[in-house]
Amino acid sequence: MKNSIKIFLGATLMILFSCSEDLLQRDPISSFSAQGFYQTSSDAQAGVYGIYDAVQATFSINFAYWGEGRADAVNTNQAGDPFLLQQNTLNSILASARWNNIYETISRANYAIKYVPTVFEGDSEFGIQLVAQARALRALSYFYAVRVWGDVPLILEPYESIQQDIFPTRTSKELVLNQIEADLLFASANCRANFGGQRDRILITKGGADAMLTHLYMWKKDYASAIQSAERVMNNNLYSLVTINDWSRIFTQGYTNESIFEIGYNEVQRNSLRILYALGSDSNFFPSVSFRNAFEEGDLRRDLIYDVTETQPRKIWKYFGQGFSDESPEPSDKNIVMFRLADIILLKAEAHHQLGETIEALQLLNIIRTRAGLPNLDIQGAIDLYGDVESAILHERLIELSFEGHRWFDLVRTGKAIEVMNPINGLNDEANLLWPIHEDALNRNPSLVQNSFYQ
Structure with missing residues (x-):
């Protein structure tokens, strides 16, 4: 078996996260006390590994749908998302228009960010490092959400009380990007420099946080900051x-x-x-x-x-690998390089x-x-x-x-999407660069408004 993260959260931890299967369709009060779960350092580590587990599900196929499916390097003969993305005929029932997995990841991160510190006395270095990983993974999730849908609900606390707003509105993408930057700066300062061996590649380190910061700053066109974070990566x-x-x-x-x-x-x-x-x-x-x-x-x-x-x-x-010819439809165990x-x-x-x-x-x-x-x-x-x-x-x-x-x-x-894709599929409207919000999210949350191009 490949020496990857072996995530076994146990029945108790699965109960913790079951209430976040669809963040925007929540029971007002969780049936599980996260504070009751986070008792030991092992619990805290398991909670953070649960975030990585959600990341695995989030990007299993969507890393390509979101990052390649609408671009010019690929073509398709398949129906469903591949065809609709290539033809630029997105609609609100598109599978890749769902943000469920992203918000499940965010929910798990919010629990960890709140409750991991309660496990440790004082300023525990291990506890801070775990929170830093959780904040980096939350930032990664929001960074994809902003680039795919634009303004999105910004949720920074776990849902545990009926007093909390269960129908969040969309937050300006600029404010979401600011939160992403804050999370990644915390992660860059507080994540471990290394873990040793393969874990250096599949857990968030300082270098991982700096790489994400570089992407964020390029998206924000803050080129001086992008150079600084990139230099930290290159000097690592x-x-x-x-x-x-x-x-x-x-x-x-x-x-x-x-x-x-x-x-x-x-x-x-x-x-x-x-x-x-x-x-x-x-x-x-x-x-x-x-x-x-x-x-x-x-x-x-x-x-x-x-x-x-x-x-x-x-x-x-x-x-x-070169010459690969096994056309089995079985799922893959290859890592996805982010x-x-x-x-x-x-x-x-x-x-x-x-x-x-x-x-x-x-x-x-x-x-x-x-x-x-x-x-x-x-x-x-x-x-x-x-x-x-x-x-x-x-x-x-x-x-x-x-x-x-x-x-x-x-x-x-880089502002070249319309120039490159218009001859291929007729893309001609800046508002069309975003995905539609899935109809399930709109039906479950009356505070949400569809992106303008798809109204």
Whole structure:
């Protein structure tokens, strides 16, 4: 069995979290006293591991639906979410429009943030570290929620009393982003620097919090802060780029030195990677023509990413290895890599360019290009190939981070979503960049208002 997080919460802990299956359809009073559960340090650790358990469920398939399904690197022959996302015909009964799992994660985090400190006397370093992980995972959840739906209910306390508002309204995305920043700054300051071994990749460390901060600051266009947090990641001795010979191991085996945070799965906790990418003509997604045509000659990553032996490739074997042909529909136990060093290097390159520091930007871009077997770019080379330096960096992210759940957010963040996707599916309205709120959430909470494009 893969040495991943072995989450066994026990019947008592399952009762604790059963009331948060759908956060916006809650019983006013929980039948379980969280304070009664959190008695020992082991209870506190189990409570935090319960948050990771919820993260596993949240991103099992949605990391790709949210981050790739509406972008240009994939195509599909499948009905349901894959087709509707690709055609930009989203509706309020779309599976990926549900935020249930995200808010379950947030609910678990809120319980831990409130009750873990009650277990420990004084300023316990272990207790503070557990709270820091909980706040980082809450921040991760809200960061996805804001990018997918915009304004979302900001809930920072567990629901335990009938006196609490059980029908929260949507909070301005700016305020939610501010809370995300506060949580991640706390996590950066208080998470452990390392745990040792594989746990450094599947638990939130200081480096993981700093990687999330870098993404947050790029989303907020706070480029100076993004550079600072990225430098903390790059100066962290836990992380180094692997060679191109080991590049596939990042995804097929996990736990490499390049990985900053990956969601751990095993034979018990499994995800949908096979369904998403590995079933040939039956998979959710396969490489689009524009993606296949985007490679420069000599790029060593091409045949590590998809089946180049097929005229119309249907297999994305990035997560399974070159030559992978097992088309079993069984769930996958491969880890999902959320943040890695190459991602942060390219974000830092983009931030430098936005601040007019183009030489620094190109130096960072060329680190990734060199590993891929590509020649260095100067300003004129970037212009000749891609129009400008920013587009060269964004193109490098398209290839290097392909199918890892970043492309759609990169297009939205850089203001290029309509430009890129309009010729593909007619996207032409900024309001259409958000997902609709699922009808179940609207029916259960009269305080919610649908996003304007879907009204």
